[in-house]
Amino acid sequence: NIRVLRKDFRELKRSGRVYQDEKGSYSLVDSKDLLRGSITRYQNVFHCDGYQVITDSKIKLREGDEIEGMLRDDKIVLVSVIKLSHKPLVGVVSLIGKDCVVESLDRDLKGKFFLPIESLDQSTKLEIGDTVEVQPIAQVRGGFSGVFLKKIEGASVLDQAITTIIKSVEIPSSWSSSLQSSVNLISEDSLNDQFDARTDLTELSFVTIDGETAKDFDDAIFCTFNKDGFHLKVAIADVSFFVREQSALDLEAAKRTTSVYLPKKVVPMLPERLSNELCSLQPNKRRRCLCVEINFDKDGHITNYKFHRGAIKSVARLTYTEVEEQLLNGVKDTKYKKSLEASFALFNKLTINKGYRGALDFSINEPFLKTKPDGSVDNIVSRKRLTAHKLIEEFMLAANISAADFLSHYPEQGIYRNHEHPESLKIERLSQVLKNRGINWNGDREDINNLGTFINKVNKREDASILNMLILQSMQRAEYSTINKGHFGLKFPKYTHFTSPIRRYPDLLVHRLIIASLDQKEFNFDGLQLTLEDCSIKEKSAEFASKQVIQNLVCNYVKQFSGKNFSGYVTGVKEFGLFVEIPKLFTSGLLHVNDLPNDYYRYNARHHCLDGKRRGNKFSLGDRIDVFIGDVKELEGKISLYY
Numbered sequence: 142n143i144r145v146l147r148k149d150f151r152e153l154k155r156s157g158r159v160y161q162d163e164k165g166s167y168s169l170v171d172s173k174d175l176l177r178g179s180i181t182r183y184q185n186v187f188h189c190d191g192y193q194v195i196t197d198s199k200i201k202l203r204e205g206d207e208i209e210g211m212l213r214d215d216k217i218v219l220v221s222v223i224k225l226s227h228k229p230l231v232g233v234v235s236l237i238g239k240d241c242v243v244e245s246l247d248r249d250l251k252g253k254f255f256l257p258i259e260s261l262d263q264s265t266k267l268e269i270g271d272t273v274e275v276q277p278i279a280q281v282r283g284g285f286s287g288v289f290l291k292k293i294e295g296a297s298v299l300d301q302a303i304t305t306i307i308k309s310v311e312i313p314s315s316w317s318s319s320l321q322s323s324v325n326l327i328s329e330d331s332l333n334d335q336f337d338a339r340t341d342l343t344e345l346s347f348v349t350i351d352g353e354t355a356k357d358f359d360d361a362i363f364c365t366f367n368k369d370g371f372h373l374k375v376a377i378a379d380v381s382f383f384v385r386e387q388s389a390l391d392l393e394a395a396k397r398t399t400s401v402y403l404p405k406k407v408v409p410m411l412p413e414r415l416s417n418e419l420c421s422l423q424p425n426k427r428r429r430c431l432c433v434e435i436n437f438d439k440d441g442h443i444t445n446y447k448f449h450r451g452a453i454k455s456v457a458r459l460t461y462t463e464v465e466e467q468l469l470n471g472v473k474d475t476k477y478k479k480s481l482e483a484s485f486a487l488f489n490k491l492t493i494n495k496g497y498r499g500a501l502d503f504s505i506n507e508p509f510l511k512t513k514p515d516g517s518v519d520n521i522v523s524r525k526r527l528t529a530h531k532l533i534e535e536f537m538l539a540a541n542i543s544a545a546d547f548l549s550h551y552p553e554q555g556i557y558r559n560h561e562h563p564e565s566l567k568i569e570r571l572s573q574v575l576k577n578r579g580i581n582w583n584g585d586r587e588d589i590n591n592l593g594t595f596i597n598k599v600n601k602r603e604d605a606s607i608l609n610m611l612i613l614q615s616m617q618r619a620e621y622s623t624i625n626k627g628h629f630g631l632k633f634p635k636y637t638h639f640t641s642p643i644r645r646y647p648d649l650l651v652h653r654l655i656i657a658s659l660d661q662k663e664f665n666f667d668g669l670q671l672t673l674e675d676c677s678i679k680e681k682s683a684e685f686a687s688k689q690v691i692q693n694l695v696c697n698y699v700k701q702f703s704g705k706n707f708s709g710y711v712t713g714v715k716e717f718g719l720f721v722e723i724p725k726l727f728t729s730g731l732l733h734v735n736d737l738p739n740d741y742y743r744y745n746a747r748h749h750c751l752d753g754k755r756r757g758n759k760f761s762l763g764d765r766i767d768v769f770i771g772d773v774k775e776l777e778g779k780i781s782l783y784y
Contacts, residue, residue: 176217180206180226192217201249203228225250225277229290231309233776234271241267241289243275244777246309248685250277253284261289272305272776297516298775302693303403305776306686312401313393314408320389324412327383327419332427332452340451342432346477347376348457349422350464350533356417357400357409357643361430361455362536364483370439371487375540376430376453378420380642381652384411386665395672398679400644403690404510409644416643424458431652433540433639441490446543448655464529484532491535498632499593503613506606508727510694518698521727537640538631544639544651545625551658554623554666556651556673558638560616560630563589567615573748574611574762578604593632604765607710607722611763614712618681621647621673623666647676692778695728699780700773702726711764714751716744719760721768721782730780732768737784 178189182204187194189208196202196219205226210217232243232254241261243254254275261267272293278286293308295301307314316324347361363374384390394410401408409416422428430453435446456476464481467473472481495502509524541558548555572584582588582595592612599608616630621638628636639655642648650672657664709729713720718733734742737760740753750761760766771781 175209175220176212177207177209177223178217180204180208189217194219201251203247203249222280225279225285227276227278229274229276229308231293231305232273232275233774234267234269234273237267237269243273243287245275245285246272246305246777248309250285254287255281255284256287256289262291265289265292267292270776272301274308298697299405299512299516299690299694301776302690303406305693306403306689307408310682310686310689312408312683312686313397316393316412320393321412323389324414327414329419331382332419332429334429334452340432340449342374342376342430342451343427343454345374345453346456346480347374347422347453348459348477348480349424349455350459350461350529353460353462356413356421357407358422358455358458359641359643360533360537360540361422361453362480362484362533364480364487366483366486367436369436369444371437371441371483371490373435373437373484373487373536373539374432375435375536375640376422376432376451377540377640377648377652378422378643379429379431379450379652380411380415380420380649381431381656382429383415383420384649386653390415394646394649398646398676399683401683401686403687404694405512405516410646411643420643422453422455424455427452427454431655433543435539435543437487437490439490441487441494443539443543446547448544448547448659450656450659461527461529461533464532465527468528468532484536488532488535491539492531495535496593499591500632501593501596501616501630503596503609504600504605505609505613506724506727508691508695510691510698512694518694521695521698523727538633541637541639542633542635544655545633545635545637547655547658548637548651549625549635551654554669555625556637556647556654556669557622557625558619558628558636558647559622559624559626560619560628560636561626562629563615563617570749570762571612571615575608577748577761578608578763580608604710606724607712607763610712610722618677620677623670623673645676647673689778692728693775695726696773696775696778696780699726699728699770700775702770703773704769706767706769708765708767711760711762711766714744714749714760714762719751719766721766723768728780730768730770730782732766732782732784736771736782 176190180194180202181188187202189210192215194210194217200219203226205228206222207224208222209220211220230245230247230250232245234241235244236242241256241258243256245251245254274290274293275287276290278288293301293304295304345363347363349358349361351358359378361376365372384394397410400410430451431448432451433446433448436444438444467481468485472478507524508521510518511520511522513519545557568584568589572582575582596609596612599605602608625635627634637651638645638648639651640648642652654664707723707725709721709723711719712722712729718731720729721732722729734751738758740756740758742751742753745752748761750759752759768782768784771783773780
């Protein structure tokens with residue numbers, strides 16, 4: 142019987158007695174060929190005894206796990222995990238009985254942890270829903286055994302969510318005392334270096350435009366009309382002046398690679414003395430910068446640019462809301478009046494060019510959480526994307542493509558932000574989903590090249606936000622690399638990140654590369670690709686952390702609607718059920734296959750649907766569906782739905 146044979150092979154594979162390669166072939170594992178060792182991790186690559194470890198995607202390793210593996214082509218192929226790392230993880234108490242059962246929130250080690258009741262600290266009162274820290278011990282039937290370490294206290298849901306995500310994603314959130322002391326010794330006098338007339342820009346009316354709560358001002362702009370069109374200066378904080386290569390500060394920034402933005406809290410890449418003060422382009426303070434001066438013709442096309450170091454003194458710290466008001470009602474009579482007027486005129490030209498270029502402009506409802514003083518959510522509304530936001534985006538894009546072009550003249554390597562063409566399988570899926578919605582889109586080369594125009598048409602529909610989300614799901618992630626592959630979404634042949642060195646390590650590297658070229662000095666390219674890959678991975682983790690905390694807060698808000706009916710759209714189909722997006726609540730939940738109308742459902746992977754074989758029920762990706770809110774697990778960020 143083939144089913145029995147497959148089951149036997151799975152059991153042999155699980156026990157480590159046979160090995161299945163990438164082609165699906167099995168081979169017997171000889172115990173003499175096995176190596177044992179402890180897992181280490183460098184830039185998200187696992188190693189054991191100096192060899193890179195190759196693992197099945199279903200097996201998640203943690204640093205400190207002890208493994209058995211076979212040596213194949215100078216790499217260790219994982220056979221089994223023989224001992225779990227004792228590194229603590231975070232979980233939520235789901236049951237208190239003979240054992241205390243904890244559901245892990247760790248991304249790499251999911252499952253139930255069974256903690257003997259007698260091992261708990263008697264002074265700590267635990268309840269279902271409490272967040273705790275656990276030390277893994279061993280794999281047991283149905284999950285893992287573990288030891289209770291401590292209960293994670295929090296004054297509010299927000300505090301608990303932030304503490305939990307920082308621990309479970311392992312976000313570095315504190316500074317060593319020696320590093321903090323060295324930063325505190327940096328004097329403001331270093332900002333008073335003299336520059337020549339060409340690079341001392343302190344008399345020009347630069348302004349920063351940011352959100353109301355921002356403190357790390359990376360960029361400032363100054364714009365003028367000229368006889369050929371426009372002249373734009375984009376001044377970016379000269380972080381590389383303070384963060385020298387291979388210094389303790391640099392090593393810590395390279396380890397973090399990005400600032401993590403959570404609701405009401407920022408975990409910065411650099412100490413706040415730098416990120417919010419010495420590097421930040423604060424108003425009426427002399428600050429060092431790396432400036433790009435860009436000339437545009439009358440139609441807003443770049444004719445030439447140049448980079449140089451310098452100093453500025455911003456005349457105003459503007460917010461997006463203030464600039465939006467001046468866009469609508471006219472620019473106030475201030476020092477920056479002429480600059481802002483020229484900025485508005487240039488922005489209009491750049492917007493037209495963006496349309497001609499066919500750049501993708503997604504329209505997705507993002508939640509803005511209005512919180513109470515205790516950190517809980519009072520209301521959720523759609524985040525407004527102002528014209529002022531778009532103005533700064535366009536100016537930063539101009540600076541970034543200038544930097545990318547500058548780097549492309551390097552004969553060795555560069556630093557690029559690539560967004561590759563979507564994969565054919567995802568495009569095929571998207572085409573099928575759109576046809577199910579009555580939209581004729583074949584996904585051929587012409588359709589893909591004109592995707593920007595198609596999105597603009599879709600945005601006129603009532604279900605525009607969901608369709609935008611489905612289109613976005615079919616795109617690849619943007620990543621950093623030393624090799625230029627272009628940017629599909631923005632429709633640029635080359636692109637990089639230059640404008641945010643306070644909060645992104647790749648931008649800092651781009652600054653160093655540009656400055657090395659300007660100073661005609663060598664740049665060390667050793668290990669650069671690995672560093673950029675690490676930046677891409679940690680960017681993804683930072684995004685996950687931010688979304689998870691928002692989801693925790695949304696779940697806390699949604700609990701009040703338990704049992705209430707909402708309209709939604711199917712945004713994911715799996716064998717076990719449907720993922721349903723509920724636009725009114727800015728979140729999604731799982732409608733398990735057992736909670737669908739009574740039928741025998743088969744999962745159709747090709748058409749992305751669940752087909753009822755007895756009564757003819759059918760649920761497809763993109764379908765509109767009415768659901769009720771069921772169980773809500775706020776710290777797990779999970780919402781169960783029923784039909």
